[in-house]
Amino acid sequence: MSSRGGSQPTPTEVSRAHAQVGTDERRARVAWSRVLENRRERASDVRLHLLTEVLRIGHVQAWHRLVDGDLPKCASARAHVASVDVEAELDRVARTGARVVIPGDADWPLALSQQDIEPHLLHVRGQGCLADLVQRAVAVVGSRASTGYGEAISRELGAGLATRGWTVVSGAAYGIDAAAHQGALAVEGPVVAVLPCGPDRAYPEGNRRLVDAVAERGVVITELATGTVAMRHRFLARNRIIAAVAAATVVVEAGLRSGSLNTAGWAEFLGRPIGAVPGPVTQMSSAGCHEWIQKGRASLVTDSADAIALAARVGDAVDQPVEQLGPARVLDAMTTVQRRVHDVLRSRSVRSVGAVAHELVLPVEDVLAELSVMSVEGWAEQDDGGGWRRGRGPS
Amino acid sequence: MSSRGGSQPTPTEVSRAHAQVGTDERRARVAWSRVLENRRERASDVRLHLLTEVLRIGHVQAWHRLVDGDLPKCASARAHVASVDVEAELDRVARTGARVVIPGDADWPLALSQQDIEPHLLHVRGQGCLADLVQRAVAVVGSRASTGYGEAISRELGAGLATRGWTVVSGAAYGIDAAAHQGALAVEGPVVAVLPCGPDRAYPEGNRRLVDAVAERGVVITELATGTVAMRHRFLARNRIIAAVAAATVVVEAGLRSGSLNTAGWAEFLGRPIGAVPGPVTQMSSAGCHEWIQKGRASLVTDSADAIALAARVGDAVDQPVEQLGPARVLDAMTTVQRRVHDVLRSRSVRSVGAVAHELVLPVEDVLAELSVMSVEGWAEQDDGGGWRRGRGPS
Numbered sequence: 119m120s121s122r123g124g125s126q127p128t129p130t131e132v133s134r135a136h137a138q139v140g141t142d143e144r145r146a147r148v149a150w151s152r153v154l155e156n157r158r159e160r161a162s163d164v165r166l167h168l169l170t171e172v173l174r175i176g177h178v179q180a181w182h183r184l185v186d187g188d189l190p191k192c193a194s195a196r197a198h199v200a201s202v203d204v205e206a207e208l209d210r211v212a213r214t215g216a217r218v219v220i221p222g223d224a225d226w227p228l229a230l231s232q233q234d235i236e237p238h239l240l241h242v243r244g245q246g247c248l249a250d251l252v253q254r255a256v257a258v259v260g261s262r263a264s265t266g267y268g269e270a271i272s273r274e275l276g277a278g279l280a281t282r283g284w285t286v287v288s289g290a291a292y293g294i295d296a297a298a299h300q301g302a303l304a305v306e307g308p309v310v311a312v313l314p315c316g317p318d319r320a321y322p323e324g325n326r327r328l329v330d331a332v333a334e335r336g337v338v339i340t341e342l343a344t345g346t347v348a349m350r351h352r353f354l355a356r357n358r359i360i361a362a363v364a365a366a367t368v369v370v371e372a373g374l375r376s377g378s379l380n381t382a383g384w385a386e387f388l389g390r391p392i393g394a395v396p397g398p399v400t401q402m403s404s405a406g407c408h409e410w411i412q413k414g415r416a417s418l419v420t421d422s423a424d425a426i427a428l429a430a431r432v433g434d435a436v437d438q439p440v441e442q443l444g445p446a447r448v449l450d451a452m453t454t455v456q457r458r459v460h461d462v463l464r465s466r467s468v469r470s471v472g473a474v475a476h477e478l479v480l481p482v483e484d485v486l487a488e489l490s491v492m493s494v495e496g497w498a499e500q501d502d503g504g505g506w507r508r509g510r511g512p513s
Numbered sequence: 514m515s516s517r518g519g520s521q522p523t524p525t526e527v528s529r530a531h532a533q534v535g536t537d538e539r540r541a542r543v544a545w546s547r548v549l550e551n552r553r554e555r556a557s558d559v560r561l562h563l564l565t566e567v568l569r570i571g572h573v574q575a576w577h578r579l580v581d582g583d584l585p586k587c588a589s590a591r592a593h594v595a596s597v598d599v600e601a602e603l604d605r606v607a608r609t610g611a612r613v614v615i616p617g618d619a620d621w622p623l624a625l626s627q628q629d630i631e632p633h634l635l636h637v638r639g640q641g642c643l644a645d646l647v648q649r650a651v652a653v654v655g656s657r658a659s660t661g662y663g664e665a666i667s668r669e670l671g672a673g674l675a676t677r678g679w680t681v682v683s684g685a686a687y688g689i690d691a692a693a694h695q696g697a698l699a700v701e702g703p704v705v706a707v708l709p710c711g712p713d714r715a716y717p718e719g720n721r722r723l724v725d726a727v728a729e730r731g732v733v734i735t736e737l738a739t740g741t742v743a744m745r746h747r748f749l750a751r752n753r754i755i756a757a758v759a760a761a762t763v764v765v766e767a768g769l770r771s772g773s774l775n776t777a778g779w780a781e782f783l784g785r786p787i788g789a790v791p792g793p794v795t796q797m798s799s800a801g802c803h804e805w806i807q808k809g810r811a812s813l814v815t816d817s818a819d820a821i822a823l824a825a826r827v828g829d830a831v832d833q834p835v836e837q838l839g840p841a842r843v844l845d846a847m848t849t850v851q852r853r854v855h856d857v858l859r860s861r862s863v864r865s866v867g868a869v870a871h872e873l874v875l876p877v878e879d880v881l882a883e884l885s886v887m888s889v890e891g892w893a894e895q896d897d898g899g900g901w902r903r904g905r906g907p908s
Contacts, residue, residue, distance in 0.1 A: 235874065267795070271795070383853060386849050395794060396791030396803065397791070399792075399816065400662070412815075418791070418803055454781050479750050
């Protein structure tokens with residue numbers, strides 16, 4: 119039930135609610151965004167019912183149906199339509215220095231329009247073009263209760279990614295998030311902060327200067343209406359946006375129940391690669407990272423090069439890792455024994471079959487058989503004297 | 514060429530060489546072991562040729578053929594038969610407190626008799642029965658240039674494994690190896706040290722007391738003849754025995770080129786699971802561990818429970834992890850979304866579809882569909898009121 123006890127709009131209020139939106143997609147989305155965020159109830163089927171209805175018939179039509187009471191199960195939402203003032207809302211947004219961006223705008227990141235996770239709109243504050251910024255972006259997230267170790271890694275990751283032209287996406291929280299942003303800002307690199315509150319706020323308030331700095335170099339975004347304060351369910355929903363705009367999500371320090379693993383969960387849901395940075399096993403601060411690596415849900419990441427390799431697997435605007443990944447994949451196609459043989463061969467000098475067999479403590483016959491197979495693929499080359507050198511693989 | 518310049522045994526020496534072995538398998542293996550280790554040449558096809566010949570026709574017959582000059586390509590080995598004194602060798606072994614164990618003896622670990630890695634014999638020193646000790650064994654290996662962090666983990670692993678009745682196998686080197694042994698000894702647990710030198714020696718000499726302590730609680734083993742000193746190729750060959758007698762190998766701290774990764778390579782070759790303990794990415798001391806985890810060659814291990822779970826996957830004498838692993842494997846069969854749904858369900862209270870959908874920010878219809886599928890396998894259960902609780906999976 120709504121905070122207004124279920125009272126429904128008067129005929130005058132209904133007319134005004136229709137008129138506010140008309141046929142304008144942007145205004146319809148602003149209205150919807152406000153109606154939904156005004157609702158005080160927490161867990162409820164209605165919100166999701168609304169989302170699916172809206173997705174089916176579109177925001178404009180859904181708004182008019184809602185106002186007319188023609189959306190089933192949405193009585194509690196309808197009770198809020200009278201309180202919506204689209205014009206005032208747009209004014210408030212503009213006063214924060216933000217703009218409303220909706221699907222179809224040049225600024226809208228296509229990555230957000232998949233698998234029913236699309237926000238109604240985004241408030242975007244800052245100089246950058248959001249769609250451009252997230253063309254090559256990696257999310258760096260982690261615990262607020264971070265250690266000096268975690269913060270150093272996060273800063274390094276942020277700086278390393280930004281230096282290589284990758285946008286650093288995070289949530290502007292204390293600890294790992296802040297360090298990632300700071301790292302990117304320190305090298306004047308591209309950066310995006312996704313807030314769990316309205317565009318007029320910062321969360322935590324203590325990071326307001328950081329958020330402003332992000333807006334100056336990149337953009338600060340939120341799907342939430344002005345005045346909205348951070349709450350648990352909003353963190354969870356915010357995390358899906360972090361995961362969705364980034365090609366990969368890297369978790370730096372997370373305990374077993376860290377909220378940052380929720381972001382990783384979103385990345386998993388979206389089919390994006392997840393990285394996790396290990397740390398001392400003697401501290402719980404990296405236990406969540408270790409668990410995800412252990413279960414195969416995250417890849418182990420040690421630095422920004424690892425993070426980029428992870429992100430680049432799915433990205434298309436890649437500069438460096440294409441050549442790197444090619445051979446690596448083919449190398450994986452070698453058998454374990456072949457990889458061992460390849461390891462002991464040298465590219466600039468030859469070794470006898472016997473020497474290789476001796477070092478690997480394998481029968482000569484077996485090594486010879488493997489070398490023959492490897493020479494077909496170019497992984498090993500025989501010289502005129504019968505010795506073997508390491509080959510570079512398929513050319 | 515041999516150290517004796519290729520001179521071959523006289524008829525008298527030939528008779529004596531035959532007589533020393535007769536039809537005794539143990540004496541033949543002692544003789545072979547001595548002939549091969551006497552050879553000063555390093556990399557060479559001959560040793561491996563010998564190994565394969567011997568494996569085919571057996572040690573006794575191969576010995577007599579060698580003595581008669583009927584083994585092709587083995588002239589250099591034959592030059593050493595005159596210097597072999599089996600009786601004196603057995604005396605020397607006995608004086609070190611060791612016994613000669615060969616395949617077929619009750620002490621012989623079957624795990625050593627596979628894939629052409631079988632030693633000719635083992636010198637076993639200590640109170641324990643080797644075959645029993647390695648029934649449930651985990652190898653703990655790592656860098657000699659270890660950090661305090663690595664040593665603490667290694668000690669903890671050694672103690673944790675031993676406490677749970679798992680034998681700790683290592684190489685008695687400085688650093689990680691020594692710490693693993695010490696951890697096991699501290700809880701008076703089962704322990705095995707594999708030496709890269711003869712049974713009368715310790716390597717490094719500084720660890721002689723540690724080696725003696727291991728012999729008192731468990732066994733110290735080596736395939737090398739008395740008097741043999743540690744050399745690079747002997748470390749590599751020794752490592753195969755460490756990997757072979759253990760159900761799993763765990764690497765604690767290894768740089769990118771650490772010798773302990775050679776042991777891990779053997780475990781891989783033998784198809785045994787490999788674990789690696791992560792550490793700070795800011796130090797190179799764990800870089801080898803991180804690389805192996807990253808490439809999927811090792812599983813991330815944080816404690817002795819992880820190590821046991823790894824080892825128990827292939828072992829049969831398992832006490833605890835059977836129930837653990839069953840459901841875990843089945844859990845993996847759930848889709849990502851199903852796992853997320855399963856995570857938010859509770860086993861002792863019910864939640865509405867809407868509440869679950871809201872927390873996961875998923876459409877109600879999708880969650881309902883997943884729950885239906887999950888209920889078939891018992892992963893979710895619906896109560897009379899329509900709410901859902903977490904199920905325990907297939908029963």
